[in-house]
Amino acid sequence: MAILAAEGSLHSSGAPTGGVNSAQPLAGGGLPTFGVLLAGAAEVPLQTPVRGTPPDTRPAGGLGAGSGAPLAGATSHSSKWQNFLKEGREYVADCNPMPPSGHLTKVTGLVMEAVGLKMPVGSTCAIHLPNNVVEAEVVGFSGERLFLMPENDVYGLVPGARVIPIEPVHVLTLGGKRKPKRRRVADRAKHLPVGNMLLGRVLDGAGKPLDKLGMLPDLESAPLQNRSFNPLERASIDTALDVGVRAINSLLTVGRGQRMGLFSGSGVGKSVLLGMMARYTSADITVVGLIGERGREVKEFINDILGKEGMARSVVVATPADTSPLMRLQGAAYATTIAEYFRDQGKNVLLIMDSLTRFAMAQREIALAVGEPPATKGYPPSVFAKLPQLVERAGNGLEGSGSITAFYTVLTEGDDQQDPIADSARAILDGHIVLSRRLVEQGHYPAIDIEASISRVMSRLAPPEHLSVVQRFKHMYAHYQRNRDLISVGAYVSGSDPLLDEAIVLYPRMEQFLKQGMFQREPYQDSVTQLNALFAPA
Ligand SMILES: Nc1ncnc2c1ncn2[C@@H]1O[C@H](COP(=O)(O)OP(=O)(O)OP(=O)(O)O)[C@@H](O)[C@H]1O
């Protein structure tokens, strides 16, 4: 239509005027720009005469005048056409193409099927209903059929509902400039808000505030998947991080950028220990991901465990158990994305994820729903692939940037340390802290089982003299535990084992050393000094 309009008036007189955005209804035979031609074709109602023309390129004075320089005429001829085509190109580049769309053909359980679209796995789309829009993620495909997983409920979906891809929003920086087009697959993943304004806020897995402190300013966003970088470019772990817990600081020293697992059954004190670390750590920022836990616990964790002190420099992402499995996965990814943002700003971040097991369970729900066969204990293979993908995002950044020190809780149901998720997590993490129900039963908090716990990078962080005291502590503690029954029934004869004699004397002080009140802070240096004092000659 636009071309016909242009051709139809090709020989009208006049000169090109205005810019791309100067589209005006034509008056008095004035010449239009390319923009006017297209705008006229697309937007001007049919009764409005569209009389736009390309430029009149005849030399000044007219063809038959016989006057004027032919060379000057030729130059002006080509430049007018060039301008005309340039305008055309700009106008076309600015057009919004018609969005492709497909439609829903099937919904079974959690999974929906759509046809008519070609979208990469991991991208998002919107399902349009008469009064509602449901967001969903592409989790797989088979032939022409896309498998979609809704972010929330499938309630209200109708057969044939229109499915439209959601392009990631362009990132607006403060200067208002558009960033270059995204080309990598990770960049096509869903983008959620990041920035300093998140500090002190509680968000859900879709980046919406749960704390009624107002909407987030829409300044910056980041993709939920990261661009992985060369492992050789990662800064190494060489500085200890103060977590404010004596037993960990001194005996299981954690380095900046280390990823630790906190293994325990239910009700053994995981949340309290994580809260203590969040409150008392020397890290600049704490990001807490509460994934798949009870809804009641979210409020408790924020009010009672984290408190005002911890909350001021924390961001909490909460996706409790009643949210969709996709939302729970997204919550874990979002918490990691926020931690990555602060790391890239040069901050030392403590990332706390409660729990990694619930993350794995959410992936199991999705994978089974799209037809993946279960393998170990009902967990399909993709679960074991997703765990390292999440965990590897934590750690140190490139040389010169900040760090993400991460603690992931792992549920060992029935205190079974051989659970497949626990087993897999132990293999991919840089150390594990085991909480023991036996200690809880004795009223020993935090219930850290020193014998079963290990920090794999401690030997690179602590000086040799510190390491040798740690060895001595562990050896003596374990020796006492092995002979505990003998001692308690009075079967041990003092003097028959000099090491055990020493352990019997030291044990009450060692036990006291390992205990710590919920609201008691132990800085790193004090923890090490107290450990040395245990073995100092009287
Ligand atoms: N350091 C501590 N000092 C005193 N009491 C503690 C301490 N740590 C934990 N507790 C007690 O243990 C209880 C359970 O702790 P917590 O809620 O942290 O367990 P959990 O492992 O997170 O449980 P769940 O598996 O249900 O999430 C707390 O309510 C608290 O009474």
Ligand SMILES: [Mg+2]
């Ligand atoms: Mg808990």
